[in-house]
Amino acid sequence: MPQMAPINWLSLFIMFSLILLLFNVMNYYSYSPKSNNIKEINKISSLPLNWKW
Template identity: 45%
Template sequence: MPQMAPMNWLTLFIFFTITFITLNSMNFFQTNYSPKTSKKSKISKTINWKW
């Protein structure tokens, strides 16, 4: 029946949207991001403010 075709399009759209979201979220959460540890440079001089 051609009247039921939009129903099929809607279910396909929902199916592919859910698949897209789940695959993207799996890809995002499975990658292991290691933050860069920056070493702070220590200033050995003490700054004397002369006002």
């Protein structure tokens, strides 16, 4: 639609950018990791690495 005014394209770009930013921020802060997996992670990381080359 090239007949649209440039200010309309600018407002659409700003609106899309704000919605995308809001969506990403909400997804980032809504993630809550489980704290009971820390023991399992430490147990896995303490295992010796046996490379079979």
